[in-house]
Amino acid sequence: MSRLYRAPILTALVAAAIFPAFATAQGVDDAMLKNPPRDSWPGFHGDYTGQRHSPLTEINPRNVQDMTLAWTHQTQQTGGIKSTPILVDGVLYFTVPDNIWAIDARNGRQLWHYVAPPNKAFHIGQRGVSMYKDKIYYMSSDAHLLALDAKTGKVIWDVVIADSTKGQWATMSPLIVHNHVLVGASGDFDNLQGFLKSVDPETGALQWTWFATPPPGTPKSTTGGNIWLTGTYDPDLNLVYFGTGNPSPVLNGKVRPGDDRYTCSIVAINPDTGKLAWGFQPSPHDTHDWDAVEIPVLADVNFHGTPRKVLMQASRNGYFFVIDRTNGKSLLTVPFGPVNWSLGVDKNGEPIPNPAKEPAPDGRLVAPDEGGLTNYRSPAFDPKTGLFLVSASPAYSLYFSKPADGTYGWSGADYTLWSTGVLDAIDIQTGKIRWSHDLGRRAGSGLLTTASGLTFTADASGNFLALDTATGKTLWHAGTGSSVSSNPITYELDGHQVVLTSSGSVLYAWTLPPHASGGAATHNGAAQK
Amino acid sequence: MSSQFKKTVAAVSVPVSALLLLLPGLLAQGPPPAGAAGAAGRARPAGGRSTVGSQGPLPEHAKFSAEQVDAGSTLFLQNCAFCHGKEAEGGESGPDLTRSKVVSSDKNGEAIGSVIRSGRPEKGMPPFSLGDQQITNLVAFIHSRQDAFLSQSGNRRGVEESDLHTGDAAAGKRYFEGEGGCTKCHSATGDLAGVASRLNGLRLEMQMLYPREGKQKIVVKTPNGQSLSGTVEYQDEFSLAIRDAAGNYHSWPTNEVSFKIDNPLQAHVDALSKYTDDDIHNVLAYVQTLK
Numbered sequence: 127m128s129r130l131y132r133a134p135i136l137t138a139l140v141a142a143a144i145f146p147a148f149a150t151a152q153g154v155d156d157a158m159l160k161n162p163p164r165d166s167w168p169g170f171h172g173d174y175t176g177q178r179h180s181p182l183t184e185i186n187p188r189n190v191q192d193m194t195l196a197w198t199h200q201t202q203q204t205g206g207i208k209s210t211p212i213l214v215d216g217v218l219y220f221t222v223p224d225n226i227w228a229i230d231a232r233n234g235r236q237l238w239h240y241v242a243p244p245n246k247a248f249h250i251g252q253r254g255v256s257m258y259k260d261k262i263y264y265m266s267s268d269a270h271l272l273a274l275d276a277k278t279g280k281v282i283w284d285v286v287i288a289d290s291t292k293g294q295w296a297t298m299s300p301l302i303v304h305n306h307v308l309v310g311a312s313g314d315f316d317n318l319q320g321f322l323k324s325v326d327p328e329t330g331a332l333q334w335t336w337f338a339t340p341p342p343g344t345p346k347s348t349t350g351g352n353i354w355l356t357g358t359y360d361p362d363l364n365l366v367y368f369g370t371g372n373p374s375p376v377l378n379g380k381v382r383p384g385d386d387r388y389t390c391s392i393v394a395i396n397p398d399t400g401k402l403a404w405g406f407q408p409s410p411h412d413t414h415d416w417d418a419v420e421i422p423v424l425a426d427v428n429f430h431g432t433p434r435k436v437l438m439q440a441s442r443n444g445y446f447f448v449i450d451r452t453n454g455k456s457l458l459t460v461p462f463g464p465v466n467w468s469l470g471v472d473k474n475g476e477p478i479p480n481p482a483k484e485p486a487p488d489g490r491l492v493a494p495d496e497g498g499l500t501n502y503r504s505p506a507f508d509p510k511t512g513l514f515l516v517s518a519s520p521a522y523s524l525y526f527s528k529p530a531d532g533t534y535g536w537s538g539a540d541y542t543l544w545s546t547g548v549l550d551a552i553d554i555q556t557g558k559i560r561w562s563h564d565l566g567r568r569a570g571s572g573l574l575t576t577a578s579g580l581t582f583t584a585d586a587s588g589n590f591l592a593l594d595t596a597t598g599k600t601l602w603h604a605g606t607g608s609s610v611s612s613n614p615i616t617y618e619l620d621g622h623q624v625v626l627t628s629s630g631s632v633l634y635a636w637t638l639p640p641h642a643s644g645g646a647a648t649h650n651g652a653a654q655k
Numbered sequence: 656m657s658s659q660f661k662k663t664v665a666a667v668s669v670p671v672s673a674l675l676l677l678l679p680g681l682l683a684q685g686p687p688p689a690g691a692a693g694a695a696g697r698a699r700p701a702g703g704r705s706t707v708g709s710q711g712p713l714p715e716h717a718k719f720s721a722e723q724v725d726a727g728s729t730l731f732l733q734n735c736a737f738c739h740g741k742e743a744e745g746g747e748s749g750p751d752l753t754r755s756k757v758v759s760s761d762k763n764g765e766a767i768g769s770v771i772r773s774g775r776p777e778k779g780m781p782p783f784s785l786g787d788q789q790i791t792n793l794v795a796f797i798h799s800r801q802d803a804f805l806s807q808s809g810n811r812r813g814v815e816e817s818d819l820h821t822g823d824a825a826a827g828k829r830y831f832e833g834e835g836g837c838t839k840c841h842s843a844t845g846d847l848a849g850v851a852s853r854l855n856g857l858r859l860e861m862q863m864l865y866p867r868e869g870k871q872k873i874v875v876k877t878p879n880g881q882s883l884s885g886t887v888e889y890q891d892e893f894s895l896a897i898r899d900a901a902g903n904y905h906s907w908p909t910n911e912v913s914f915k916i917d918n919p920l921q922a923h924v925d926a927l928s929k930y931t932d933d934d935i936h937n938v939l940a941y942v943q944t945l946k
Contacts, residue, residue: 204784223733249733267733315741415747464928482932488821489814489860490932497748522927524860526814539745539813541857543865544924566891568779587891603893609781 153260153276154214156304160361164618167213169356170254170299171504172615176358176423178506179575180616184623185638186578190592190602192638196624199234199633201227207628209254210299210504210572210613218626219257219276220633223249223267223297228279231619234633238279242266247295248312251611253356253502254299258307258327265296269311271325283330287311287323294318299356303366303397306333310353310368314415315535317342317374320351320389324400334400338370338388348382350374351389355419355502360435363452365394365403367437369419372412377485377527377538385410390418392439392447394454404454407476408441413484414467414525414540415496416443423507423514429457430555438554440505440516442498443467445477446557460557462550463520464493485527485538495523495542497568504572504613506581508595513560514552515581515595519568521545547586549573551598561598563591572613574625582625584610590627590634606630713802717763719795727796730789738780743800744813748779751813752797753804764794816856819939827941830934835926837938840919843945851946860939865923872917873897877907887916 154168162173164182171178185193201207203222211220218231224242229235247268256263261282262274268290273282287309288294293316301308307325320338325331338351350373357368373382373389388402390409395402408418423438429448437451444465448458456475468477483490503517522545527538547565552558564585571584580601581593588609592602608630616625625636732741738749745751752758761767768790774782785793831837841847854862861867870886875897877883885899889906895914896906 206781244729246729246732248737250737315746466928486932487818488936489819491864491927491930491935493927522864524857524864526818528818536740536746539751541861542748543861544927564892567777585892589891589893591892600892605893609776 152215154257154302155259158214159258159302165213165216167211167615167617169212169256169302170210171356171358171421174359174361175425175507176421176504177425177509177575178504178573178613179508179577181577182616182618182623183576183578184618185576185580185616185625187580187594187601189638190580193592193602193625193636194639196635196637197234198635199227199229199236201225201631201633203631205249206609206611206630207633208251208297208611210615211626211628211633212254212257213615213617213626214257214276216619217276218633219255219262220628221252221254221264222631223252225252226255226262226264226274226279228262228276229633231617231624231635234635240264240274240279240281245290247290250295251297251502253297256300256302256307258302261327263300263302263307263327265298265300265309265311267295267297269294269296271300271307271309271330273327273330285325285330285332287325288313288318288321292316292318294352296354298354301357301359301366302327303359306397308357308366308368308397312352312354312371314350314352314372314374314376317349317534318352319349320353320370322353322357322368322395322400324397336393336395336400336402338391338393339373339386346381346383348373348386348389350376350386351391352417353419354417355421358422358424358437359397360424360451363435364396364398365451366397367392367394367422367424367451369393369408369417369422369439369441371417371419372409372415375533375535375537376415377413377525377536377540378531378533379411379413379484381533383411386412390416390443392418392422392437392449392454394451406447406449406454406456406474408439408445408447409443409479410476411479412443413479413527414443414492416441416494416498417501418442420500420502421504423505424451425507425509427509427512427554436554438507438514440500440514440518440552442494442501443477444494444499446514446516446552447475448554448557449475458554458557462516462552462557462559463499463518464522465499466491466493483525485525485540487526487528489524489526491522491543492525492540493522494519495521495545496525496540497521497542497545503570506573506575507554508575508579508581510577510579511551511596512554513595514554515573515575515583516550516552517547517565517569517571517573517583518550519545519547521568549581549583549593549598551595563593563598563600570609570611574614574616576616582614582616582627584614584627584629588629590614590629592625604634606632606634608632713805714759714798716761716798719791719798723792723795724799726789727792727794727799730785730793731796734783734785735793742804743797744804753801754813755801758797758801761794761798764791767794767797814857819856819860819936820943822933822936822938822940824937824940824944826933827937827939830938831941835934835938836922840922847942847945849946851943855943859942860935863939863942864927864935866920870898873914874917875905875907875912875914878911 205222209221211218226240228237245268269288288311294311294313322336324333352371373386390412391407437449446462459475467483505516523542525540531537547568549563567586569586574582581595588606606629610629612628614627740746743752774780874884885897889896
């Protein structure tokens with residue numbers, strides 16, 4: 127099918143007539159987001175589920191050791207790539223803060239490069255752009271949402287989502303659902319109100335805002351709950367799922383008594399109305415900066431013998447949660463690494479924070495550390511093995527807070543004593559870890575699984591890895607000499623599978639060599655079957 | 656709860672050099688403003704170049720222009736502030752640079768610039784490929800923040816020596832000699848004699864819980880049957896590098912050698928899942944007596 131992009135126009139027209147689904151192949155529509163074609167990766171997670179599990183099987187455990195480099199693309203920028211590229215109509219779009227590129231997926235050649243105006247905001251990362259119809263949607267570091275013409279990179283509109291001068295900034299890739307562009311922002315160095323906003327993709331007009339917390343200044347109430355990672359979507363239930371960030375002040379919980387809902391929560395929201403359907407709180411009354419924004423992964427599985435629509439999250443606070451996503455009821459809550467801050471789990475499946483582990487003037491030993499047992503690194507779910515794969519970082523740390531640290535922003539201090547990095551394969555039925563692969567130290571890469579039984583990721587030393595999903599054994603690796611802080615993706619191009627990874631400021635496209643069985647490309651450019 | 660994970664944790668090799676945080680210099684007395692990370696009130700106080708409390712004279716460094724400091728502040732906000740805080744006072748994961756010995760010993764970017772260019776990969780800090788002028792501007796900003804903090808009175812975020820005297824030294828001694836098993840490797844009159852004179856405050860506590868140490872010792876059996884000992888220079892899943900006693904560098908594919916790493920720090924990792932907070936404070940109180 128993807129021949130369409132390289133074939134003569136006449137052939138394209140014929141192909142379009144034969145495959146009506148591709149007749150309007152320019153851009154992204156609802157059908158594509160719901161069921162991404164094999165030759166696309168049209169949104170942050172690839173599809174709406176957040177599973178990062180691809181149906182592609184050409185590259186498999188038997189031939190992956192032959193996988194070789196097709197091309198690289200060098201951004202020539204100082205900042206490393208943290209974005210997940212999207213692929214639409216043979217063009218890859220990806221970012222680093224203040225920069226968007228459109229490049230040809232066949233060779234890495236640049237089609238256009240957008241550079242944002244200078245701005246005084248945190249430039250800690252940019253996780254990627256989204257696309258709907260013929261427009262690219264980009265959150266700038268200073269929390270504007272921009273729509274750009276996908277063909278040219280020209281800005282069509284630019285709207286302010288949050289006031290960056292007050293301390294909010296943005297990194298997220300917007301979630302597109304029908305005619306809604308859903309965005310949030312970061313900002314827990316200040317006492318601000320976390321939110322999810324829905325914006326009209328055509329005009330940039332605000333459709334609705336859902337606030338996670340009351341306005342700053344509300345007595346005895348928390349602020350925070352910032353939403354800064356892309357959510358997931360269930361088209362049948364018409365609900366979007368997002369995780370919310372930690373409460374503020376961050377380490378001082380005394381001035382915000384109670385659970386501090388809806389901070390550190392998973393929330394289900396109707397994308398057409400902005401109304402909350404249900405909320406579940408992984409960290410009631412958090413005092414350790416454990417945002418629950420980690421990807422809420424959706425799957426339809428047989429859970430303990432019953433077909434279930436589940437939502438799964440490996441949360442920064444160290445717990446793995448399985449929830450019925452129709453109603454928010456808990457199915458499983460279990461720690462997936464060292465956790466010493468809770469008194470157990472309540473009847474709703476929410477952990478009970480131990481007050482003795484709140485930050486104190488003389489310090490408290492807490493596991494995990496502030497970086498969390500996991501974090502922004504996207505997990506993957508392999509339906510065949512029932513394994514939820516997550517880049518984990520067991521750690522111990524000291525947390526301090528005293529009255530002199532105040533009630534604004536951080537309000538304390540914390541120090542990691544020891545940490546390490548492992549890729550854990552969690553059995554979703556029990557929460558038990560079936561295998562664990564040493565990553566050296568806390569690693570930055572997310573995960574990708576494929577239906578052929580492969581897991582793609584990278585270790586903390588900058589080695590790209592392909593593992594056997596069933597066992598965790600390494601089948602292929604390539605050292606890159608820089609650190610990997612992004613999520614791998616895969617797609618089909620010209621009938622052959624490509625794995626796209628990045629390290630430092632370089633994108634790497636991997637394929638099977640032309641001489642391998644079912645080879646990836648021919649050197650004479652001859653037509654393929 | 657953590658006990659069920661001990662196996663997982665213990666099974667993982669521990670890179671000794673990893674994750675030891677770049678500890679702030681811990682210049683004894685704390686000054687500065689309360690936690691409010693708000694920008695207001697953070698300006699350099701008017702008046703002379705002097706610190707408050709008993710911090711001694713302000714560190715000596717090159718004179719930087721207001722333009723350099725201003726340009727540096729933008730770069731700092733974009734590249735550094737998430738980890739090190741908007742005012743370099745410590746943030747999500749990076750240390751407080753206003754108390755950093757690297758900063759206070761730096762004159763004109765030679766020390767700070769080197770850390771910026773090379774990063775501290777083992778501690779999670781990436782290298783930054785910035786131009787010389789950009790680095791000078793960052794250095795100017797970081798020095799300006801340290802000067803400002805050292806000159807400010809009032810409270811600040813951070814841990815003071817005086818916060819860390821809540822334990823019972825006698826109970827700590829009992830734990831040290833008994834349940835803690837510390838005497839298997841340590842002695843109050845041997846390796847730890849005078850430790851509290853060399854270190855104090857948070858640095859002493861962190862060193863006690865997970866020591867900052869040099870390289871791991873290793874013995875490698877090479878493919879031709881030779882045995883080589885030295886310290887680990889580099890290790891990942893696929894390659895291993897050591898430096899031998901003569902200073903020579905050797906490396907191999909990991910799967911072509913057998914090797915044994917002596918990691919005395921594993922006992923410290925194991926202890927982290929056993930300590931109560933009282934144990935820690937008591938042992939610290941005891942160690943604080945070892946002057």
